[in-house]
Amino acid sequence: xxxxxxxxxxxxxxxxxxxxxxxxxxxxxxxxxxxxxxxxxxxxxxxxxxxxxxxxxxxxxxxxxxxxxxxxxxxxxxxxxxxxxxxxxxxxxxxxxxxxxxxxxxxxxxxxxxxxxxxxxxxxxxxxxxxxxxxxxxxxxxxxxxxxxxxxxxxxxxxxxxxxxxxxxxxxxxxxxxxxxxxxxxxxxxxxxxxxxxxxxxxxxxxxxxxxxxxxxxxxxxxxxxxxxxxxxxxxxxxxxxxxxxxxxxxxxxxxxxxxxxxxxxxxxxxxxxxxxxxxxxxxxxxxxxxxxxxxxxxxxxxxxxxxxxxxxxxxxxxxxxxxxxxxxxxxxxxxxxxxxxxxxxxxxxxxxxxxxxxxxxxxxxxxxxxxxxxxxxxxxxxxxxxxxxxxxxxxxxxxxxxxxxxxxxxxxxxxxxxxxxxxxxxxxxxxxxx
Amino acid sequence: xxxxxxxxxxxxxxxxxxxxxxxxxxxxxxxxxxxxxxxxxxxxxxxxxxxxxxxxxxxxxxxxxxxxxxxxxxxxxxxxxxxxxxxxxxxxxxxxxxxxxxxxxxxxxxxxxxxxxxxxxxxxxxxxxxxxxxxxxxxxxxxxxxxxxxxxxxxxxxxxxxxxxxxxxxxxxxxxxxxxxxxxxxxxxxxxxxxxxxxxxxxxxxxxxxxxxxxxxxxxxxxxxxxxxxxxxxxxxxxxxxxxxxxxxxxxxxxxxxxxxxxxxxxxxxxxxxxxxxxxxxxxxxxxxxxxxxxxxxxxxxxxxxxxxxxxxxxxxxxxxxxxxxxxxxxxxxxxxxxxxxxxxxxxxxxxxxxxxxxxxxxxxxxxx
Numbered sequence: 001x002x003x004x005x006x007x008x009x010x011x012x013x014x015x016x017x018x019x020x021x022x023x024x025x026x027x028x029x030x031x032x033x034x035x036x037x038x039x040x041x042x043x044x045x046x047x048x049x050x051x052x053x054x055x056x057x058x059x060x061x062x063x064x065x066x067x068x069x070x071x072x073x074x075x076x077x078x079x080x081x082x083x084x085x086x087x088x089x090x091x092x093x094x095x096x097x098x099x100x101x102x103x104x105x106x107x108x109x110x111x112x113x114x115x116x117x118x119x120x121x122x123x124x125x126x127x128x129x130x131x132x133x134x135x136x137x138x139x140x141x142x143x144x145x146x147x148x149x150x151x152x153x154x155x156x157x158x159x160x161x162x163x164x165x166x167x168x169x170x171x172x173x174x175x176x177x178x179x180x181x182x183x184x185x186x187x188x189x190x191x192x193x194x195x196x197x198x199x200x201x202x203x204x205x206x207x208x209x210x211x212x213x214x215x216x217x218x219x220x221x222x223x224x225x226x227x228x229x230x231x232x233x234x235x236x237x238x239x240x241x242x243x244x245x246x247x248x249x250x251x252x253x254x255x256x257x258x259x260x261x262x263x264x265x266x267x268x269x270x271x272x273x274x275x276x277x278x279x280x281x282x283x284x285x286x287x288x289x290x291x292x293x294x295x296x297x298x299x300x301x302x303x304x305x306x307x308x309x310x311x312x313x314x315x316x317x318x319x320x321x322x323x324x325x326x327x328x329x330x331x332x333x334x335x336x337x338x339x340x341x342x343x344x345x346x347x348x349x350x351x352x353x354x355x356x357x358x359x360x361x362x363x364x365x366x367x368x369x370x371x372x373x374x375x376x377x378x379x380x381x382x383x384x385x386x387x388x389x390x391x392x393x394x395x396x397x398x399x400x401x402x403x404x405x406x407x408x409x410x411x412x413x414x415x416x417x418x419x420x421x422x423x424x425x426x427x428x429x430x431x432x433x434x435x
Numbered sequence: 436x437x438x439x440x441x442x443x444x445x446x447x448x449x450x451x452x453x454x455x456x457x458x459x460x461x462x463x464x465x466x467x468x469x470x471x472x473x474x475x476x477x478x479x480x481x482x483x484x485x486x487x488x489x490x491x492x493x494x495x496x497x498x499x500x501x502x503x504x505x506x507x508x509x510x511x512x513x514x515x516x517x518x519x520x521x522x523x524x525x526x527x528x529x530x531x532x533x534x535x536x537x538x539x540x541x542x543x544x545x546x547x548x549x550x551x552x553x554x555x556x557x558x559x560x561x562x563x564x565x566x567x568x569x570x571x572x573x574x575x576x577x578x579x580x581x582x583x584x585x586x587x588x589x590x591x592x593x594x595x596x597x598x599x600x601x602x603x604x605x606x607x608x609x610x611x612x613x614x615x616x617x618x619x620x621x622x623x624x625x626x627x628x629x630x631x632x633x634x635x636x637x638x639x640x641x642x643x644x645x646x647x648x649x650x651x652x653x654x655x656x657x658x659x660x661x662x663x664x665x666x667x668x669x670x671x672x673x674x675x676x677x678x679x680x681x682x683x684x685x686x687x688x689x690x691x692x693x694x695x696x697x698x699x700x701x702x703x704x705x706x707x708x709x710x711x712x713x714x715x716x717x718x719x720x721x722x723x724x725x726x727x728x729x730x731x732x733x734x735x736x737x738x739x740x741x742x743x744x745x746x747x748x749x750x751x752x753x754x755x756x757x758x759x760x761x762x763x764x765x766x767x768x769x770x771x772x773x774x775x776x777x778x779x780x781x782x783x784x785x786x787x788x789x790x791x792x793x794x795x796x797x798x799x800x801x802x803x804x
Binding site: 247248251252255256257258274275276277298299300301302303304305326327328330 | 454455457459460464465468469556560563753754755757758760761762764765772774775776777779780
């Protein structure tokens, strides 16, 4: 069975087709499991984008619209041969003037960007625009479970993938055993984890005792083209080797794939550290102070080296980190030489209120990169989010444009995640002390 | 420009799902990246003594104009020589561009949609790869005590099982099945499936109970034996290996065989290498001496190891094997990490000359401190 079913519609960008597009997206969203409010939100976003294409960006052009289920979300993709799309509206900080005609048209895009959970934009000269909107299902949080009754673990045990009910149990157990700040946001929602694994985006392994008791679990997913991120191992029993067994199960599953690295950004005390190397730390500002959280890395293959783009202001940090971790890299230094840039840059914003943190990622560069970043920081500080991160992909040369503004604004490069993007990913943190 | 081809429609799903193996970069590139002036290659189980002298002479004297002429399409003289050595008919021998190619021949011959092959989870990966990217299921049986688990392999056989692959001795653990155990396995298979015994490292084994698969062919016509010139005979760079089997079985396999895939110098060097017992003795001496040294030194460093047959051993590290690889590379020692073999935190070391073994131990001493 297809784990990610999809439907598609090809339609000219004309206002008369708005009802058709709305009906298509709404019914597809409902069929793929979104609740009524989420389906309506995605439909609203779709309508605003289609209207904008019909009236401003690409009147009459053919638009390919597809809807696909990702298990815990529905993804709508627009593809259209236009270069006129104003991506500025997709910045969290975007405001529009309602006094002008173009401002009114872009108001719809602002509404669209706020109605969805995530979006991605790519634009190529020969293919035009590809805009992806993602709306997640809504799930209840993990409830209490009578853990003591279920935790008895008997040898012999086996390691295998969990079924749906076991996934829900392991989520509940993890929430009972580990403090919230050691768990990823999704791990607070049992049903969501079932759907994430069911869709194939995440994988999991559990240790199961002779009577079916769950002794521990590990989850993992592809965080980049060559990087897998694992969560756990979460251990619910006292058998000492469970954590190692779970980790080796994860390693066995990904050992013969294209994955070059395994990372763990939320290590628990149960992480078998002999399998990993500590990449660096991030400061987690919260009510209890500013504890440091270590990010761990494990290579899965021999590192054959790679070329990375870097702004001159970041070169020293990168050379230090690559030397410290013996990562063979050719650094190619690039900077803007006054060549033309599009007028507006775009940043995506992922807010995790449970962890009191936000992650900014560059979607598009533009001549306003520095100002755009400052606007985002101002807004996020008003929101009182204590932990502000910025992820820069060194495999994308244009992302280096953001480097001077990041440093000027008080961001500090904290660590480099090998191959976690198209290339290595540098994690900057706002207001942290240099490593 | 024409539109990009619809690869999602053109390429079978089992190929799209498969991840291509990326081989190591050439030594000069790695040396530049890791900043080392020389590299001891302890990663590919090559023979540090090189090819036997007669084969070296062939390579040295190969006349360049002959490069313009096609080689024998089916390695005619080499097949006859091998047949003579083993007491076989020449058509019982098929020569390929390394043992990797003959693995492909065998899987293509016997497997169709819905079929499966059975092998171990922690062994030479090419059986699994070829089956998987050809659209066939590879059933991987976990090793038991670092060796192939015969009972579990037999238990996994079903009506669609076509081939069982046994690596004997196993790469990377060095474990092997005795003749008695192999016979018992073949008896229980009962000729219903093809059993491939990969003897890539056979010439390194000196144990009296180690079976010569080729001698068993008369009794077990479903048996196919792989051998290679890459390991003991030091011709890895020329890519040449072969299979032998029952005449009818090999005649079937020949139908999927790509002729002219083995180059002329490889055929002639292999022909010259056969029967050089002195070369075998010298290599075995080097391996014995290297293993004894490593066992002693690894014990001193409190590093457990898995030392069986073949010109390699596995070492268990107190750290991530890939971090150890990078650290050793900076000291000019290249080993094989074992995470990809599903042995995380192990590395496999090729037994080579003493200078390389000493460099390895010196490097290991530094990185585990």
